[in-house]
Amino acid sequence: MLEIKNLHVKLADxxxxxxxxxxxxxxxxxxxxxxxxxxxxxxxxxxVLSGREGxxxxxxxxTYKGEDLLAMxxxxxxxxxxxxxxxxxxxxxxxxxMQFLKVALNSQKKARGEKELSTPDFMRLVKERAAxxxxxxxxxxxxxxxxxxxxxKKRAEILQxxxxxxxxxxxxxxxxxxxxxxxxxxxxxxxxxxxxxxAMIVITHYQRLLDYIVPDxxxxxxxxxxxKSGGKSLALELEAxxxxxxxxxxx
Amino acid sequence: MxxxxxxxxxxxxxxxxxxxxxxxxxxxxxxxxGLNEDIVKFISAKKGEPAWMLEWRLDAYRRWLQxxxxxxxxxxxxxxxxxxxxxxxxxxxxxxxxxxxxxxxxLLETYTKLGIPLKEQEILAxxxxxxxxxxxxxxxxxxxxxxxxxxAVFDSVSVVTTFKDELAKAGVIFCSISEAxxxxxxxxxxxxxxxxxxxxxxxxxxxxxxxxxxSFVYVPPNTRCPMELSTYxxxxxxxxxxxxxxxxxxxxxxYVSYLEGCTAPMREESQLHAAVVELIALDDAEIxxxxxxxxxxxxxxxxxxxxxxxxxxGDCRGRGAKISWTxxxxxxxxxxxxxxxxxxGDNSRGEFYSIAISNGxxxxxxxxxxxHLGKNTSxxxxxxxxxxxxxxxxxxxxxxxxxxxxxxxxxxxCDSLLIGDKCGAHxxxxxxxxxxxxxFEHEATTSKISDDQMFYCxxxxxxxxxxxALIVNGFVRDVLQQLPMEFMxxxxxLIGISLEGxxx
Ligand SMILES: Nc1ncnc2c1ncn2[C@@H]1O[C@H](COP(=O)(O)OP(=O)(O)OP(=O)(O)O)[C@@H](O)[C@H]1O
Ligand SMILES: [Mg+2]
Numbered sequence: 001m002l003e004i005k006n007l008h009v010k011l012a013d014x015x016x017x018x019x020x021x022x023x024x025x026x027x028x029x030x031x032x033x034x035x036x037x038x039x040x041x042x043x044x045x046x047x048v049l050s051g052r053e054g055x056x057x058x059x060x061x062x063t064y065k066g067e068d069l070l071a072m073x074x075x076x077x078x079x080x081x082x083x084x085x086x087x088x089x090x091x092x093x094x095x096x097x098m099q100f101l102k103v104a105l106n107s108q109k110k111a112r113g114e115k116e117l118s119t120p121d122f123m124r125l126v127k128e129r130a131a132x133x134x135x136x137x138x139x140x141x142x143x144x145x146x147x148x149x150x151x152x153k154k155r156a157e158i159l160q161x162x163x164x165x166x167x168x169x170x171x172x173x174x175x176x177x178x179x180x181x182x183x184x185x186x187x188x189x190x191x192x193x194x195x196x197x198x199a200m201i202v203i204t205h206y207q208r209l210l211d212y213i214v215p216d217x218x219x220x221x222x223x224x225x226x227x228k229s230g231g232k233s234l235a236l237e238l239e240a241x242x243x244x245x246x247x248x249x250x251x
Numbered sequence: 252m253x254x255x256x257x258x259x260x261x262x263x264x265x266x267x268x269x270x271x272x273x274x275x276x277x278x279x280x281x282x283x284x285g286l287n288e289d290i291v292k293f294i295s296a297k298k299g300e301p302a303w304m305l306e307w308r309l310d311a312y313r314r315w316l317q318x319x320x321x322x323x324x325x326x327x328x329x330x331x332x333x334x335x336x337x338x339x340x341x342x343x344x345x346x347x348x349x350x351x352x353x354x355x356x357x358l359l360e361t362y363t364k365l366g367i368p369l370k371e372q373e374i375l376a377x378x379x380x381x382x383x384x385x386x387x388x389x390x391x392x393x394x395x396x397x398x399x400x401x402x403a404v405f406d407s408v409s410v411v412t413t414f415k416d417e418l419a420k421a422g423v424i425f426c427s428i429s430e431a432x433x434x435x436x437x438x439x440x441x442x443x444x445x446x447x448x449x450x451x452x453x454x455x456x457x458x459x460x461x462x463x464x465x466s467f468v469y470v471p472p473n474t475r476c477p478m479e480l481s482t483y484x485x486x487x488x489x490x491x492x493x494x495x496x497x498x499x500x501x502x503x504x505x506y507v508s509y510l511e512g513c514t515a516p517m518r519e520e521s522q523l524h525a526a527v528v529e530l531i532a533l534d535d536a537e538i539x540x541x542x543x544x545x546x547x548x549x550x551x552x553x554x555x556x557x558x559x560x561x562x563x564x565g566d567c568r569g570r571g572a573k574i575s576w577t578x579x580x581x582x583x584x585x586x587x588x589x590x591x592x593x594x595x596g597d598n599s600r601g602e603f604y605s606i607a608i609s610n611g612x613x614x615x616x617x618x619x620x621x622x623h624l625g626k627n628t629s630x631x632x633x634x635x636x637x638x639x640x641x642x643x644x645x646x647x648x649x650x651x652x653x654x655x656x657x658x659x660x661x662x663x664x665c666d667s668l669l670i671g672d673k674c675g676a677h678x679x680x681x682x683x684x685x686x687x688x689x690x691f692e693h694e695a696t697t698s699k700i701s702d703d704q705m706f707y708c709x710x711x712x713x714x715x716x717x718x719x720a721l722i723v724n725g726f727v728r729d730v731l732q733q734l735p736m737e738f739m740x741x742x743x744x745l746i747g748i749s750l751e752g753x754x755x
Binding site for chain 1: 701702703704706707708709710711712713714715717721722724725726727728729
């Protein structure tokens with residue numbers, strides 16, 4: 001589904017290289033966890049995949065479902081099924097979460113040439129998905145992320161994902177800021193979306209999340225490239241030993 | 252050849268942007284160009300007005316001759332040649348229509364194109380097609396759109412007023428002001444000019460001399476007007492000024508909600524629109540006046556467009572009276588407009604909610620005046636200015652408390668949103684308190700749409716323009732909610748359209 005080859009990325013207005021020859025291949029149905037020290041480039045990778053401005057790809061390629069992902073606008077990527085759950089979700093004052101979801105879903109449907117959902121159908125969909133994430137009506141009426149607690153923001157991101165039903169989900173530290181109970185709820189929500197034609201990239205610092213969302217592959221990102229890949233056990237190893245070993249390898 | 256293609260392309264874009272820019276091909280009756288006493292007499296005669304009305308007009312005209320155009324607003328435009336304008340234009344085929352059947356089908360077609368199905372309304376006797384559920388209403392309840400009675404004004408004359416009979420049953424008078432002058436002269440004489448006198452300002456004086464039509468509303472005591480009232484203004488004829496005059500009287504304990512909408516064809520020449528609106532609310536009466544102004548704004552380079560110089564004022568004449576202005580200003584090349592409230596009655600209340608959007612080369616200088624005269628009067632001002640392109644957007648407001656206005660209260664909030672870095676937003680608040688017991692609060696913010704917000708929206712599938720429209724609709728939400736339900740969805744769309752091309 002996703003083929004990242006030798007990706008080099010620098011900041012657009014600075015000579016600073018952040019991704020430095022990153023290669024990663026993700027198939028439909030798989031869950032990949034990416035771990036790595038602060039500043040290693042995990043969020044940058046997620047931004048480059050979703051098309052944020054400010055980064056320049058100097059070398060390498062990203063192919064998504066056989067197409068050049070880097071050539072697409074952020075909205076095209078979204079319509080084609082790429083979704084990023086933000087590490088720091090953005091506030092949009094005055095726009096109710098419910099309304100935001102509706103506009104997002106319908107723009108994607110329009111772009112795909114599908115019929116838009118009627119309001120009652122849409123409401124039903126959202127209510128059902130929200131209930132699973134313990135998100136109440138009042139939160140859906142509140143403006144997008146405004147005044148949400150850290151945990152609420154993360155749950156709201158997963159709700160968006162559950163409503164938009166993307167094919168490639170990138171979750172950037174969705175577990176940070178969640179209490180134990182919320183972590184379980186969110187993980188259940190994510191697991192509910194696992195399917196043979198959907199792939200996930202889960203960025204996290206903690207092995208704990210991976211107890212709930214069990215990955216098929218674990219990768220260590222350091223200084224802008226993947227320095228080690230393995231199975232679930234790699235996460236346990238990292239938890240015990242830290243990143244020191246890989247930092248030197250990457251250098 | 253390539254140039255021609257480009258021209259065609261640009262034309263397409265423009266037409267698309269301002270979808271009301273078409274012209275109706277209809278024969279019109281004009282007064283000769285220019286302005287003098289004979290023209291004033293001509294207009295008055297056309298309307299079959301009583302002698303006192305002609306005198307009133309001539310008085311205004313003579314005052315106007317002595318006045319200068321105001322120069323204090325933050326707008327600039329070439330000097331207007333007031334002799335190069337037609338002051339009266341009326342579709343020829345409809346001298347005195349009695350019902351819809353007598354009206355030129357071309358006119359009706361025009362209004363249908365503009366989204367106002369007059370005929371259908373009449374046929375369905377007001378069973379308006381149910382509005383779609385509002386997306387703002389999250390609980391999913393069906394929002395049943397109410398019924399709206401419409402007075403349609405085409406160039407200088409009122410074309411048709413719907414729902415008259417039903418309103419009459421409730422004792423509500425809703426008709427064109429020309430008709431009111433014929434049928435209810437005593438009411439017009441008593442109230443006309445009592446809020447905005449003939450010599451109030453340059454444009455108001457001009458209007459008083461030459462106004463050709465507009466709407467008249469009278470709501471009798473203790474009556475709640477059974478439906479929304481609405482006037483739709485359309486400028487069509489070339490080189491013609493539109494000068495309408497609206498007079499609304501809410502008698503003791505009554506309530507009325509009124510909405511005006513405006514559009515004009517795209518023309519290379521600028522068009523002048525100088526309207527006057529007077530509202531009178533007696534004891535415990537409430538008037539809610541909403542405007543969705545979408546006159547042609549001119550092209551991207553600032554060519555053409557409507558000069559919108561409007562005087563709107565409400566008088567809370569009785570105790571406990573309430574007047575609320577809500578305006579959504581998206582059109583016009585130049586807007587000069589300050590809907591105001593005179594809080595004369597004790598315990599009266601004034602409100603001003605405004606969304607002013609400027610794009611391209613538009614210039615907006617708009618705001619309000621809250622004049623506190625009575626005791627315990629209160630007012631609230633929420634202004635949301637959005638500037639994009641190379642436009643200039645100024646909020647200008649005055650809040651004043653008279654010596655006797657003990658415990659006067661005002662809350663003002665002015666928020667400006669900038670899109671791009673070639674536009675300007677300005678806030679000019681004046682405050683005068685002559686009593687120590689007055690409490691005036693003022694808050695102001697200026698912000699920009701952030702790249703993060705844009706990216707967040709686009710990463711969810713919104714196009715750049717959809718993202719801007721959504722963020723702006725969020726920014727203006729507090730004001731949008733003041734509009735009658737029937738017009739909210741439409742207005743949200745309009746906001747999106749008027750910001751097209753503002754990014755990228
Ligand atoms: N727009 C930017 N401007 C300046 N520096 C940037 C920008 N984006 C990323 N960086 C820098 O690039 C490096 C990688 O950042 P990134 O956010 O991708 O790290 P991360 O692996 O997600 O870290 P964390 O675990 O703390 O979330 C950091 O040093 C960061 O400061
Ligand atoms: Mg990060």
